[in-house]
Amino acid sequence: MPGVPVGGRCRPPALARKSSPVSSSFPALPAGGGSAESEKSVVVPTGLVTRGVAIALTVSMRQGGHIREYFEALLCQCRRGGMEASAAMRTDAAEVLDSAIPLLAKNRAASMQVVAERAGISRATLVRLFPTRRHLVQAMTEKILNDCDRALSRAEADTAPVRQVLTAMATEYPPFAQLWNLVYARPDALGVPEVGTRADAIFDRTVEFFERGQSTDLLRKDMSATWLASTFCALAETAWELTLEGYMGARQASGFIPAMLLYGAAA
CATH class of the missing domain: 1.10.357.10 (Tetracycline Repressor, domain 2)
Known part of the structure; x- marks a missing residue:
C-alpha cells in the first residue's frame, strides 16, 4: 500500500511516527457496509495517520466498509496539514529574517548559531529554514x-x-x-x-x-x-x-x- 503524504513527503506505513501531539478528525468506517449517512467523526492522532490507514483498510475489507471514502478523507486531512505546516514555515522564515537583518547590519560575520539565538530558535530549526548561511x-x-x-x-x-x-x-x-x-x-x-x-x-x-x-x-x-x-x-x-x-x-x-x-x- 502506498504511503500517505505527511509533512510534504510520502512516507510508507512502516516508517510512520508512533505518536504526535496533534489530532485530526476523520470519518469513521461504517460497520458492515453501512451507508455514507451512517458515518461519524472520530479523532485519530496525526502521527498515526499511515498506521491508521493500514488498520482501517484491513477492518474495512473484512467488514465491507467504504474504503474509498475513508481513504480520500484521510488524504485530504493530510494535505491540509501539510499546507498549514508550509505556511507556518514561511512565517517562521520571515520572522528569522526580520531579526537577522539588524544583526548582520551590525556584525556581518555573525554565525548561524548567533542568528539562531537572536531569533530565539535552535540552530537545528534555523538550518531547517535556511540550510546554509549563504x-x-x-x-x-x-x-x-x-x-x-x-x-x-x-x-x-x-x-x-x-x-x-x-x-x-x-x-x-x-x-x-x-x-x-x-x-x-x-x-x-x-x-x-x-x-x-x-x-x-x-x-x-x-x-x-x-x-x-x-x-x-x-x-x-x-x-x-x-x-x-x-x-x-x-x-x-x-x-x-x-x-x-x-x-x-x-x-x-x-x-x-x-x-x-x-x-x-x-x-
Whole structure:
C-alpha cells in the first residue's frame, strides 16, 4: 500500500511516527457496509495517520466498509496539514529574517548559531529554514530588494507629485536603510556579489526620482541626483539605527528624513 503524504513527503506505513501531539478528525468506517449517512467523526492522532490507514483498510475489507471514502478523507486531512505546516514555515522564515537583518547590519560575520539565538530558535530549526548561511543571506538580500521595489511602487515614484513621493518613501524608510547598509554599498561583504546588479537597478530608480524632483524645483540642482539619492538612503540608515537603539521613534524617523534632506540642520 502506498504511503500517505505527511509533512510534504510520502512516507510508507512502516516508517510512520508512533505518536504526535496533534489530532485530526476523520470519518469513521461504517460497520458492515453501512451507508455514507451512517458515518461519524472520530479523532485519530496525526502521527498515526499511515498506521491508521493500514488498520482501517484491513477492518474495512473484512467488514465491507467504504474504503474509498475513508481513504480520500484521510488524504485530504493530510494535505491540509501539510499546507498549514508550509505556511507556518514561511512565517517562521520571515520572522528569522526580520531579526537577522539588524544583526548582520551590525556584525556581518555573525554565525548561524548567533542568528539562531537572536531569533530565539535552535540552530537545528534555523538550518531547517535556511540550510546554509549563504541561503540565509540570499533570502535576506532578496527580502530587502523586494521591499525597496514595493516601497517605490506604492509611492508611485515615477508619476506622483514629488513631495508626496518623498513623504511616502520616508514613511517606508527601513528597506532603503537596509539597502544602503547591507546590499548596495558592498554586496560582496555578505558573500552575495550577484545581487549587486539588482541593487544598482533599484538605486538607479531612486536617482531618477530625485532627478524628477530637481526638474520641479523642489530639490536643489547644484548637487547631483546621485548625491541626493545617497543622502536619502544614508539618512534612512541613520534613522533606522537610532530607532533600533531606542533613540528615535518610528514616527519621528519618517519626519526626520525629509526634514533633514530638504532643510538640513539649519535653525
